[in-house]
Structures are given as C-alpha cells and as structure tokens.
Amino acid sequence: MTVYSLYVFDRTGTCLYYTEWNRKKHSDIARDEEFKLMYGMIYSIKSFVNRISPTDLKDGFLNFKTNRYKLNFYETASGMKFIMTTDLTVGNIRDVLHQIYSNIYLEYVVRNPLCELGQPISSELFHTKLDEYVRGLPIFPTRIS
Amino acid sequence: MGIFSVYIINKAGGLIYQYDHISQRPEAEKTFSYPLELVLKLVDDKIVVAFGERDGIKVGHTLLAVNGISLEGRYLQTDGQDAMEIIAAPENYPINLKFGRTRLTTNERIMLASMFHSLFAIGSQLSPEHHSSGIEVLETDGFKLQCYQTMTGIKFIVIADPKQTGVEVLLRKMYEVYSDFALKNPFYSLDMPIRCDLFDTNLQQVIETSERQGIGNV
Numbered sequence: 531m532t533v534y535s536l537y538v539f540d541r542t543g544t545c546l547y548y549t550e551w552n553r554k555k556h557s558d559i560a561r562d563e564e565f566k567l568m569y570g571m572i573y574s575i576k577s578f579v580n581r582i583s584p585t586d587l588k589d590g591f592l593n594f595k596t597n598r599y600k601l602n603f604y605e606t607a608s609g610m611k612f613i614m615t616t617d618l619t620v621g622n623i624r625d626v627l628h629q630i631y632s633n634i635y636l637e638y639v640v641r642n643p644l645c646e647l648g649q650p651i652s653s654e655l656f657h658t659k660l661d662e663y664v665r666g667l668p669i670f671p672t673r674i675s
Numbered sequence: 676m677g678i679f680s681v682y683i684i685n686k687a688g689g690l691i692y693q694y695d696h697i698s699q700r701p702e703a704e705k706t707f708s709y710p711l712e713l714v715l716k717l718v719d720d721k722i723v724v725a726f727g728e729r730d731g732i733k734v735g736h737t738l739l740a741v742n743g744i745s746l747e748g749r750y751l752q753t754d755g756q757d758a759m760e761i762i763a764a765p766e767n768y769p770i771n772l773k774f775g776r777t778r779l780t781t782n783e784r785i786m787l788a789s790m791f792h793s794l795f796a797i798g799s800q801l802s803p804e805h806h807s808s809g810i811e812v813l814e815t816d817g818f819k820l821q822c823y824q825t826m827t828g829i830k831f832i833v834i835a836d837p838k839q840t841g842v843e844v845l846l847r848k849m850y851e852v853y854s855d856f857a858l859k860n861p862f863y864s865l866d867m868p869i870r871c872d873l874f875d876t877n878l879q880q881v882i883e884t885s886e887r888q889g890i891g892n893v
Contacts, residue, residue, distance in 0.1 A: 534803035553803040564801070571797045574790065579815050582787050582834065584679045586701055586733055586776065587817045594814070596798055598807035615803050 531669045534599065534615040536660075538635070540648055541609030543569045547651045551664065552671070553615075572603065572611060592624065606631055620669045634659050677886045678845070679818060679834045681878070682784075683853065685866040686828030688792030690785045692869045696882055702739065702775035703731035709768035715759075720748045722758060724774060732774045740773040791832065795822065825850055835889075845885040852877045 535550040545565035557564055572591075579591045593602045600620060604612045604627035612627040638656040639645045645653055664670060683692035707713075714726035715738065722738040738746060741761055745752045749759060761767050779787070795809030813820040814837060823831045823846035831846045831853075856874040857863050863871065 550803070555803055555805045555807075557800060557802075567797060568801055571794060571801065575794060575813070578787060578790050578794065579813070581779070581783070582820070583815065583817050584698060584700060584776075584834070585817045586735075587815055589816045592814045592816060594798065594810045595812045596802065596807045596810055598804040599802055601798075617804075 531619050532617045532671050533620075533664055533667070533669060534617070536615075536630075536664070537565070537568055537611075537613040538651070539565075539569050539572075539611040539613070542648070543573070544648065545569070545650065546610075546648075547656075549657070549660065568613065569611075572613065592622075602627060604628060604631070610635075616669060623669065626667060626669075630660065630663065634663060677836055677839060677889075678842075678882050679836070681834070681849070681882065682788055682791075682830075682832040683849075683869070684788045684792055684830040684832065687866065688789040689866065690788035691867065692874075693781075693784050693788075694875075694878065694882075696879075696886075698778075700776045700778065701731065701733075702773060703736070704740075704771065704773040705730055705732065706769050706771045709765045711762060715762065717749065717759070721777065722746070722749050735776075736774040737777045738772060739775050742771050743773075788832075791820075791822075792830070795824070795830070821846060823847070823850065829853070839886075839889045841885050841889040845881065845889075848881045848885065849878065852881055 532552045534553045535548070537545060538547040540546050543566075545562070548561070548565065559567070575591050575594070580587065591603055593600055595601075595618060598618070600616050600618050602614045602616065602620075602623050604624055610631065612631060614623065614627060616623065634656065638653060638659055639651055640647070642653060642655070645651065678696045679698070680693070680695045682690060685691050712727050712729065713724055713732065715722050716725040717723070724732060724734050724736050726734065728734055738758060740746060741751065741758050746758055750757060751761075762770065762772075798810040799807045809822070809824065811822055813822075816837070818834055819837045819839070819842075821833050821835065821842045823843075825831070831849045833842050833845060833849075835842050852874065853869075856871060856877055857869045860871055860874075863869065
C-alpha cells in the first residue's frame with residue numbers, strides 16, 4: 531500500500547495545495563498545467579457521472595481505478611475538492627480525506643488568521659501536520675521500496 | 676441490482692452500440708393545488724425542477740406528464756399545448772404532474788461516449804506510476820462503470836450496480852460476442868454502428884447469465 535499524491539482545490543478550481551510522497555512518474559507538462567488538467571478531469575467526470583447515472587445520486591463520483599493507480603475524490607459542502615492518488619490495494623479512504631479537511635485544513639488554515647482563504651496554502655504548520663497524519667496512516671508504507 | 680446498460684465505443688471515440696438492460700428511473704407523481712410550490716425552469720426546451728424538493732421530486736428532474744398526458748419536450752403529446760402555460764393558469768388546478776429523471780437521447784449518449792473516451796486518456800496521462808492504462812473502474816454511490824479496452828482500441832463499457840460482481844468476465848464475453856457476431860458478419864463494416872439481430876440476442880443472453888451469476892456470488 532502506498533500514497534502517491536494529494537491535491538486540494540477550492541470551488542473555483544485554484545489548486546490550494548499539492549504534495550507528493552512516493553510518486554514515481556511526473557507528467558511531462560508543467561506543474562500548474564497539470565493542476566488545470568486534473569481539475570478539468572474531475573469537473574468533467576462529475577458532470578459525466580451525473581448525466582449517465584440511471585438513478586439519483588447523493589455523493590456522486592467517489593473514485594476510479596486504472597491498472598496502476600486509484601484516484602480517490604472527496605468534495606465538501608462548500609465545493610472544496612480533496613483528491614488523493616494511491617495504489618490499487620487501498621480500500622475506501624473517504625473518511626481519511628474527510629479527516630484531512632476537518633482536522634487539518636479547518637484547524638490550521640481556516641483558523642489561522644495569517645492564512646488568506648482562496649489563496650495557495652503556504653503555512654508550514656499545515657504542511658507538517660498533514661505530513662505527520664498521512665505518514666501515520668495504515669495505508670502508508672513503513673519502508674519506501 | 677444488476678446490469679444497467681452497456682456501451683461499445685470504437686477507437687476514435689464514436690458510439691457504435693448501446694443497450695439499456697434495466698431502466699428503473701425514479702418517477703414521482705403528485706397532485707398539486709394552486710399556487711405550485713415548485714419552481715420550474717426551461718432547460719434545452721425541457722421543463723426542469725429548479726427549486727423545492729419534496730415527495731421524491733428532486734431538483735434536476737424533468738416534467739414527464741401533465742394530468743396523465745405525456746410531454747414531448749415542453750409540449751403535450753396529444754394537442755401540442757405548451758405545458759408551461761397550463762401550469763401558469765390557476766383554472767387548471769388541481770393538476771396532476773409526473774416528474775422523473777430525463778431519459779437520455781441518442782445524441783446525448785453519443786456525446787457521453789466520446790466524453791468518456793477523452794477522460795480515459797486523461798486518466799492515464801495524470802498517472803503517478805509509469806505505464807498506466809486509462810480508467811478501468813469508476814465508482815459512485817449509485818452505480819459503477821467498468822471499462823475494458825481491447826488491443827485494437829475498442830472500449831466495452833458496462834454500467835452496473837455497485838455490488839454486482841463478475842463484470843470483468845462479462846466484458847470479456849461481450850468482446851467474444853462482438854468478434855463472433857459483428858466482426859464475422861460480412862455485412863458489418865469496421866468502426867460503424869452495429870445493427871445485427873444475432874449480435875443483439877447473444878449479447879442479451881450473455882448479460883442475463885452474468886447478472887444471475889453475479890447476484891448469486893454476493
């Protein structure tokens with residue numbers, strides 16, 4: 531089990547935060563271009579899922595898998611999007627993404643008077659707390675292969 | 676429960692086959708008195724609920740029938756009257772309205788198929804690991820979509836219940852049916868829509884068997 535990367539987007543599509551742990555491949559496009567592509571893909575998947583669905587959905591899109599990785603998606607009521615890419619052995623980590631939002635983002639960014647909302651997060655405290663939390667997860671590998 | 680629908684997309688992203696197996700679209704019928712509690716608006720010439728969820732009527736549902744007469748777009752099927760005008764007039768109340776999820780038109784299905792074709796490609800481009808394929812399974816709380824791409828680039832897509840098992844096997848079987856009854860048909864031209872009765876019946880058979888077995892495993 532391993533965690534590759536985490537993307538945090540706000541409701542307008544700005545990438546507030548990006549970090550990676552054991553990511554092996556970096557796409558050949560620039561970082562900010564990659565954020566745009568990721569947000570665009572998620573936006574399209576959401577619309578696609580809502581239209582192709584035979585029934586009414588509550589949460590909508592949850593995750594997708596390819597033969598190499600799994601992309602997990604969580605959206606808050608305010609439209610913030612948390613996207614975590616992991617390997618295929620990881621199960622449902624919706625609650626992990628929710629914990630990142632409620633225990634780390636709210637605690638160290640929203641309640642921090644120096645952090646401006648809607649701007650990329652530069653807080654060192656947020657970064658260390660997040661890193662600590664993700665490294666402590668059971669889905670995070672103890673030794674990096 | 677079961678398999679909802681099946682799509683086959685050619686290597687260029689064009690929809691060449693589509694089949695709805697079970698369609699259990701939610702519908703809600705209710706008699707209203709004046710004034711109407713719902714806010715309705717016109718979207719693409721269809722009457723859509725914009726505000727006021729109640730009794731199984733959800734935002735985004737379209738108006739399907741007025742007093743038991745089905746609608747065609749925003750007009751009554753019988754005499755072509757505008758349903759918006761009927762709803763606006765107080766003398767027509769109490770009125771019976773039926774709402775439900777919109778049935779996809781063929782054009783919309785073609786558009787969704789090509790949309791998935793590009794999402795599939797983007798999914799592999801954004802991969803954090805080397806040599807990743809495109810999207811194979813996509814899960815939501817209401818259904819899961821499973822996709823199998825053959826060596827020649829044809830995509831078989833099954834939309835099924837999240838708890839349905841054995842979809843992987845069904846996709847391989849569908850490929851078998853495709854090669855046996857579409858490709859070996861001398862009147863079938865490659866990458867064109869599949870119109871062949873033998874293909875239809877065999878595909879349905881494969882779907883039904885896999886559905887029964889899949890439920891048995893749950």
